[in-house]
Every structure is written in structure tokens, then in C-alpha cells.
Amino acid sequence: MSNNNKYLIFLGCAVPYRVSSYEISARKVLAKLGVELVEMPEFNCCGLPLDPVSHEMMLILAARNLAIAEQTGLNILTLCPGCAGTLKKVNKTLKEDKVLREKINTHLKESGLEFKGTTTTKHIMQVLIEDVGIDKIKKAVVKPLTMLQVAEHVGCHLLRPKSVIGFDDPEDPQTLKTLIEATGATCLDYIDETECCGAPSVGVSDKIALQLARDKLNHVKMVDAQALITICAFCHIMFDTNELRIEKMFSETYGIPILHYPQLLGLALGLTPEELAFNELRVNTSKLLKQVNEGAK
């Protein structure tokens, strides 16, 4: 399976549930770059949310997705780093552990499915950097965003655990930086850049979760970034949906727009903010968009 222009899109749960701006912008940008997406039929939750309570259930759920993908002969593209990480991890584990594979396959057989280990899963960022390629992206830029200085938030699951993910370096990640700079924008460094957004702690301890997000927003503000760029639905919810709440809670103001990377790239590719679903973002982006318009004149 070496088709680098055509993928099964694995939407996962969080994206269709709460973050359609990510899906809308990602689909537009991928189409513009010649990546064809095929809808994945009858998929289920990747399994990750249930790993804390039942590793077995996670393995079976993930393996079902992989088995369905294998039948189509296509590789998987995900928007959620959690989904990508889980599908990669389970694929690797089941390929290496014959006993476990047979056990999981006994479950899948109940529904006429079988895991063979013939599909590859990539997050959209990995597809952009490895398969589309930075040269092609740079060539497609029609409106360089040289007027923008932004910060990146890679989050955890795109690159950790390193032994499973196998690309880039979680301690000094370059993928998102490189892709941001391909749009013409400058990517600023800031304190604790690789730190978690806090999202996994929501529901267990909202206080801890929001403190994590607050510190990140403060660090991003310290370097005067005009926007924070995310590549994960959960990280985006943590910062965009919660920014106003955190401002109130800690009596601070940030005013930092939180964009999905495909939204930033989309602007550089000449797509409009409407096409890229900027209207669905919570934090006001009008100042940022004004700068983009004025700078590009």
C-alpha cells in the first residue's frame, strides 16, 4: 500500500462531536494539495478513551478499525493525534505479539473481521511533511503569511511515546514548526513548549487541567505570539473553548486566537476565512485576519 495521495479518513469522535472547524479546514487544505480522502465506513472510536479502564477493550476496538481499513487496501489518515497514536501502537503490538494477535482476532472473527497488519496510520501532520512534502506546500502558497508571528502547540500524542510513533523528536519537535514556516509565518519559541495542554485531566480535575492551559497561554503571551497553532481537537478545545473561562478564573487576559494548523495553511493557500470555518472559533480572530489582509496588500 504505497498510495501517498489517497487515504481513508478516520474522523474519530472528538472532531465530529465538537471541532468541525478542524475537519472543514483540513479537508479543504488536503484537497488543494491533491490528497484524496475516502470516508471510512462503519469505523468506531479508536479505543483510546477506554484504555485506562480496559486495555483489552481498547485493543479490540482499535483492531476492528485496522481490520476494516485493511479490507479497503488504503492507509489511514487521522486528524486526532490520539487516534493516530492508538492505531499505530495497536498495529505494532499485534504485528509483534502473535499470541495477543490471535486472541484479538478471535474477538474480531465474531463479526467476520481479521487483523492482518497491512495498513499504515498517519496523522495529517505526518502526511503533510512526509507524503505531500514541504516543497509542494511551499509552491502552493499564494499568500505568504510573513506578517505573522505565531507559536505552536504540538501536544503529546502526535509524538509520544517515541518508540511507537517513530517520527520527529518529542523533545525538540520540528514538524509543526517547519510546516508553519512553510506558510511564510514565523514560529516563535516559548517556555515549556512541549508541555501537555491539560485536556486529559478535564473531568478528573478541572482545576489542574485549566492551570496547565493557563500557564501555556501565559508563556505564549510572553513572546507576543499573534496566534497559537494546534493540531489536535482536544488541545484546541482546551485553549480556544476555555480561553475566556481561564481569563475569568485567573483574572487575566490573553486574547490569543487559537487556530488549527490547516486554517493557517489554508490562508496561505488563498482560501478565505469563511471557507476555513474561522467563524466557529471562540476567541476573536478579527485583529489577526486584519493583519493578514493588510500585510498581504
Add this chain to the structure above:
Amino acid sequence: MTENATTTTSKEPIKASEFDPKFKYELIKMHGGEKLLKCYQCGTCTSDCPIARYSDDYRPRTILRMANLGLKDRVLKSNTLWLCAACYTCTDRCPQDVEVASVIRVLRNLAAENGCVPQVFKDQASCILESGYAYKIPDLRIKKRETTGLPPLPKGNPESIRKILKGVSFMKHVEGSKGETNEQQ
């Protein structure tokens, strides 16, 4: 979260009767727990843990020590266990390659097995059984996809999901699973 739940930093004196010397051997047989015994308590996991920074109780090093000592009940009944964000920083940086996050996941799985399951996981599991998705996606959202130019949301296959999950012991905690547990096999 659960009745009689404790934290792993409880100041209650530890009684000799609390130790289960075989607990660690139970853990190292589980997928992800294999390398627990290699932990030499250096503290890299705790010092690099984003949650430990903000929590007074959550210390991965303490949890691993307690597991190795056999303080089974204290660990499995603690609320603290559920604070791990599964960011895998500890796993990536552990000089002994213990896979700390996986050991903590193994402990959580055991806690769940013993009946300590935070509600959020039960809810997500029953959503998955119902629709394939971990959340109840509102009809409005599904309809809105059309107007925003998105393709229809693929329908899940609950029947297939139920079939493959037959015999999974966690199903006993899931509402609407029709008791498809080990006992029924």
C-alpha cells in the same frame, strides 16, 4: 469518585498486613506492566510529570514504589491514580525504560476490574456500544454537516461492536451491554 477512596500520599500509617508481596508479580504478567521491577526510584517520572507540577498528591514515582511494595489496596483505591494524563513524558524519559505510563494504566485497569470505575468511562463505553462513537453526537451537529459542506458522518455498526466485545470483562460495568460478560460465555 468512589467510596472510601484515598490518595497515594495518605498520611495513614502503613500496617504490615497491608502488604501483598505477590502483587508485583501479578503486575509484571500484564501487558504494559512487564518492566515494573526495573524501577530504581530515581524520580525522573515525577520531576517531568506535568500533572505532578500542579497536584499535591499525584506522584508517579510514589505510585510505582507502592506497587512494588505490594500496597495493593492503597494504590487501587486511590483517586490519585486517575490523574495521569497519559502524556507519556515519563515513558519517554525513564532511564530504566520502565514504561511508567503503561504501568499506571495497568494499575487503573486493575482498579476498574475491582469495581473502581469513574463514571465518565462507563458513559463513553455505552456510547460506543450504541453508536460506535465515544460521545453522543447531537443530531443538530450531524445535520449541520450538510450546510458546511462536510460529507455525511459515517454510521457506526453497533451490532458488530457488540459481537467483538463479547467476553470482555469490562462489559459488566457498561450500561446497556445486556450482561455480555465472561459469565455468559
